[in-house]
Amino acid sequence: MRRVLVTGATGFVGRAVLDALARDDVEVVALSRRPRPAAGAMLRWRAVDMLDAPALRGAVAAAACDTCIHLAWDVGPGYWTSAANLDWLAAGATLLRAFREAGGTRFVGAGTCAEHDWTGIGAAPVREDAPRRPATLYGAAKGALWDVAAAYAAETGMEATWGVVFHAIGPGERAGRLLPSIVAALDAGQEARCTAGTQVQDPIDVRDLGAAFARLAASPLQGRVNLGRGAPASVAEIARRVAARCGRPELLRLGALPARAGEPARLVPALARMRGELGFAPRHDLEDSIAAAIDWQRAQGADR
Amino acid sequence: MRRVLVTGATGFVGRAVLDALARDDVEVVALSRRPRPAAGAMLRWRAVDMLDAPALRGAVAAAACDTCIHLAWDVGPGYWTSAANLDWLAAGATLLRAFREAGGTRFVGAGTCAEHDWTGIGAAPVREDAPRRPATLYGAAKGALWDVAAAYAAETGMEATWGVVFHAIGPGERAGRLLPSIVAALDAGQEARCTAGTQVQDPIDVRDLGAAFARLAASPLQGRVNLGRGAPASVAEIARRVAARCGRPELLRLGALPARAGEPARLVPALARMRGELGFAPRHDLEDSIAAAIDWQRAQGADR
Numbered sequence: 251m252r253r254v255l256v257t258g259a260t261g262f263v264g265r266a267v268l269d270a271l272a273r274d275d276v277e278v279v280a281l282s283r284r285p286r287p288a289a290g291a292m293l294r295w296r297a298v299d300m301l302d303a304p305a306l307r308g309a310v311a312a313a314a315c316d317t318c319i320h321l322a323w324d325v326g327p328g329y330w331t332s333a334a335n336l337d338w339l340a341a342g343a344t345l346l347r348a349f350r351e352a353g354g355t356r357f358v359g360a361g362t363c364a365e366h367d368w369t370g371i372g373a374a375p376v377r378e379d380a381p382r383r384p385a386t387l388y389g390a391a392k393g394a395l396w397d398v399a400a401a402y403a404a405e406t407g408m409e410a411t412w413g414v415v416f417h418a419i420g421p422g423e424r425a426g427r428l429l430p431s432i433v434a435a436l437d438a439g440q441e442a443r444c445t446a447g448t449q450v451q452d453p454i455d456v457r458d459l460g461a462a463f464a465r466l467a468a469s470p471l472q473g474r475v476n477l478g479r480g481a482p483a484s485v486a487e488i489a490r491r492v493a494a495r496c497g498r499p500e501l502l503r504l505g506a507l508p509a510r511a512g513e514p515a516r517l518v519p520a521l522a523r524m525r526g527e528l529g530f531a532p533r534h535d536l537e538d539s540i541a542a543a544i545d546w547q548r549a550q551g552a553d554r
Numbered sequence: 555m556r557r558v559l560v561t562g563a564t565g566f567v568g569r570a571v572l573d574a575l576a577r578d579d580v581e582v583v584a585l586s587r588r589p590r591p592a593a594g595a596m597l598r599w600r601a602v603d604m605l606d607a608p609a610l611r612g613a614v615a616a617a618a619c620d621t622c623i624h625l626a627w628d629v630g631p632g633y634w635t636s637a638a639n640l641d642w643l644a645a646g647a648t649l650l651r652a653f654r655e656a657g658g659t660r661f662v663g664a665g666t667c668a669e670h671d672w673t674g675i676g677a678a679p680v681r682e683d684a685p686r687r688p689a690t691l692y693g694a695a696k697g698a699l700w701d702v703a704a705a706y707a708a709e710t711g712m713e714a715t716w717g718v719v720f721h722a723i724g725p726g727e728r729a730g731r732l733l734p735s736i737v738a739a740l741d742a743g744q745e746a747r748c749t750a751g752t753q754v755q756d757p758i759d760v761r762d763l764g765a766a767f768a769r770l771a772a773s774p775l776q777g778r779v780n781l782g783r784g785a786p787a788s789v790a791e792i793a794r795r796v797a798a799r800c801g802r803p804e805l806l807r808l809g810a811l812p813a814r815a816g817e818p819a820r821l822v823p824a825l826a827r828m829r830g831e832l833g834f835a836p837r838h839d840l841e842d843s844i845a846a847a848i849d850w851q852r853a854q855g856a857d858r
Contacts, residue, residue, distance in 0.1 A: 303607055303644070331709045336651045339702060340607070340644035343695075347640045390705035391647075394698030398643060401694035405635045 252276045254467055255315035255349065257300060258322030260284060262422050263360065263415070266460025267319055268293065274464060279313040281322070300341045310348035317356045317467050318349045323392075327426060330364070335391035342395040350408055357403060358466045361396055361414035361474060364389030368514050375520035378414065378474040385512060396474070403472075412474045413459075413466050416519045419488070420456035420539045421546030428485070429492055429540070433547050436498040443506035447485030452478040452518040455534035457542075465530050476519035479532045488536065495540050556580045558771055559619035559653065561604060562626030564588060566726050567664065567719070570764025571623055572597065578768060583617040585626070604645045614652035621660045621771050622653045627696075631730060634668070639695035646699040654712055661707060662770045665700055665718035665778060668693030672818050679824035682718065682778040689816055700778070707776075716778045717763075717770050720823045723792070724760035724843045725850030732789070733796055733844070737851050740802040747810035751789030756782040756822040759838035761846075769834050780823035783836045792840065799844050 254271060258264040259280035271278050271293075278293045280286075285295035298309040300322055320342065324334040342359070349357060366376055367383035384390040396412045403410035423430050428444070435442040454462070454477055462477045486504050493502040524530050534542075558575060562568040563584035575582050575597075582597045589599035602613040604626055624646065628638040646663070653661060670680055671687035688694040700716045707714035727734050732748070739746040758766070758781055766781050790808050797806040828834050838846070 333651045333654070333706065333710075336647040336702060336706060339698075340647040343640040343644040343647075347637045350637070384701070384705060387702065387705040387709050390701045394643075394701050397688070397694045397698050397701075398640060398691065401688060401691040402637065402640060405691050406637075 252317055252468075253313070253315040254278050255310065255313050255318040255354075256280045257318070257320045257345065260286065261321060262424065262456055263418065263459055263463070264321045265422055266456045267321065267463045268460075269457070270460040270464035274468065279315055281309055281313075300345070301337050303341070303344045306341065306344055307348040310345060311352045314352055315349070316354060318345070318354055318358065319463055319467050320345060320357065320359045321463075323360070330386045330388045332387070335387045339391040339395055343398060346399055346402055350402065350406055354408065356409040356467065357399055357411075358463060359396065359399060359410075359412050360463070361412040362389060362392045363414065363416040363517055363519070365393040365396070365414070368512060368517070371514040371517060373516050375518050376476070377520040378476055378523060400473070409470065409472050411466050411472050413463055414474055414476045414519065415454075415459065416476065416478050416517060417451045417453035418456050418459050419453035419536075419543060420534070421542045422456060423543060428489070429543050430547055432489060432492050432502070433496055433544055436493060436496040436501050437548070437551075439498075439501070441501050441503050442489075442493065443503045444489050445485070445507045445509045446505040447489055448515065449513050450482050450484050450516040450518060452480065452482045453488070453536075453539070454479045454532055455539040458532035458534055462524070462528070462530050465528055469528055471527055475523045475528055476521055477524055478519040478521050479536070480521050481536060482516070482518045483536060488540070491537065492540050492544070495544055556621055556772075557617070557619040558582050559614065559617050559622040559658075560584045561622070561624045561649065564590065565625060566728065566760055567722065567763055567767070568625045569726055570760045571625065571767045572764075573761070574764040574768035578772065583619055585613055585617075604649070605641050607645070607648045610645065610648055611652040614649060615656045618656055619653070620658060622649070622658055622662065623767050623771050624649060624661065624663045625767075627664070634690045634692045636691070639691045643695040643699055647702060650703055650706055654706070654710055658712065660713040660771065661703055661715075662767060663700065663703055663714070663716050664767070665716040666693060666696045667718065667720040667821055667823070669697040669700070669718070672816060672821070675818040675821060677820050679822050680780070681824040682780055682827060704777070713774065713776055715770050715776050717767055718778055718780045718823065719758075719763065720780070720782050720821060721755045721757035722760050722763050723757035723840075723847060724838070725846045726760060727847060732793070733847050734851055736793060736796050736806070737800055737848055740797060740800040740805050741852070741855075743802075743805070745805050745807050746793075746797065747807045748793050749789070749811045749813045750809040751793055752819065753817050754786050754788050754820040754822060756784065756786045757792070757840075757843070758783045758836055759843040762836035762838055766828070766832070766834050769832055773832055775831055779827045779832055780825055781828055782823040782825050783840070784825050785840060786820070786822045787840060792844070795840065796844050796848070799848055
C-alpha cells in the first residue's frame, strides 16, 4: 500500500488533502508542529518543527513514505515579502533530500502563480511553460524549490510534480483573507471595504484542490500542472456573491480601498494538463464554494 | 571601515579572495569548519559548520559584517549531481536572512555557467541575461540561491550581486581536477589520459578571480556579473601547455577518454559588464596561471 507523507497538513489546503486521501486506499503520515488527534487508522500524525533540519530529517526517515505531498509554507500576513520564505526554501531543500534518501519515489509540491512573470501576462490563460520571473520573494522561493526538486528528481530517478495554485476559495481560509474578512464585517453589521476588484481570477474550491493534490500523488504525471476551476470571475463578482449570500449586499464597499500594485488584470491558469493529462475535473461551483466557506466560518464563530 | 564576511574562505577561490582583501582597507571575518591561524590583524577566523543552521545564524550575527562574499559550497568529486547541493542551497538561504538581519547591506555570491541553458549556447559569448535552465542539480541549486538572493535584496533594500564563474585555473586547485591530474601524472612519469578537449573555455586565473570578488564587494554594482579572462582557449591547448611546462609533452594523451556529454563546443562569458561597469581587468595570462599552478602543486608535494 502506498504511504503518503503530507507536510502542512493542518493548513487550508492540507486539511482538504487529508480529507481527499482518506477516501483513497493509502496510509498517511502527517507532519505538523501541532499534531491533531488521528482521524483514522490510516492516518498518523508526527510532531515536528520543519524549520529544525535535524528533526525534519529524523521525522522523514522514520515516516518511510514512498510519496510526499509538500504543502508546508508560511502564508501568514505579509507572506509575499517575508524573510520566512527563505526558511521554507531551506526546509524544502532539506525535505527533498531526506525524503529521497528514505526511499521516496514521488514528490508532489505546491507552486504558485506568483512564480510567473506578471508583467508579461495578457488576457490568455497562463500555461505551465509561461516565463517565470517572480516579482516577490514568495514567488522566487517557491520557484527556487521547484527548480531544485525537478533537477534532483531527474538526477536520482525520482518523480516530481508541482501543482500550481493560482487562487483558492472555500471552507477553512484564515481570517484576514478576502472572503473571511467580508463575511466577518457583514456578520458584524459593518461595512466591508474592498478594492474595486476588477481583476479576474479563477479560484478553485479548496476541497477540489485537496482532491487534485491527492490525484497528483496517485498519478505518474511529472512537471508543472496548473490547478484551477475553469470558471474565471472578477474579484468584484466574487465579493458581491459573498455579500449577497451573507444577506447584507448593501454593506459591501467595492472601490473603497486602492488596488494592489502589479496585479495583472486577468490571472487565470490554462488547465489543459489538469483536464487532459491528470484527468481531473473540479466538482464545486463558485456558489457552492462561497456557501461552504460562509458556513464554515460561522460554525467556527459558534465554537468560540 | 567595511567589515567583510567571507564563507568558503579555505577553498580554491576563497583563499584568493582573502589575499585580495588583505590588500584592501577592510576587516575580514572568515567562516570555516577548519579555521586557520589568523593571517593578520584585519582577519579573524570563526569556526562554524555552515550546514548547522543555528550555529550559522549565531556566527553571522556575531560577525556583524556589512558585506558578505559567499563562496562556500561542496565542489568535491561528483558535485554536479550531489545531493549536497540541496544542503548548500539551504545554507545559503539561511545565511542570506541571518546576514541581512545582522545589519548586512551588500551580498556577493558566486554563480556558475552551469546555471545557463547549455543546449542553446552557440559560438557567441554567454551574456548575463542569457536564458537560465540548468541541466544539473549544481546549476539548479546555484541558480535558485541567486533567484532568492535577488528577490530578498530587492525587498529589503539590500544590494546583491552574483559573480558568475565559468572556469578558473591557477594555484590551489584540488587534486583530481584537470590541471592537477595532468601535473600529477606527468611528474610521476605516467601518461596523462584526457578527453580530446576540443571545447573552448575562458578560464580566469584564480588570483584574478579573488581580486574580482574583492572588487565586486567594494563596488555598488548589482545583478549578475560574468567573470573571465577574455582569452578563450581549447581545453586541448591548455593541456598541451601544461604538459609542455611540466617538461613531459610526450606523455599527454588527448582523446584517450570520451568527451563529457552535454558540454557546449564553446562556453565563454561575455565580459562587457566586468570590464565596463566593474572596471576590472585580469592581470595574469594563461602561461602565468599554468606556471603558478604547477609551482604550487609541486610545493605542496614537497611539503608532504
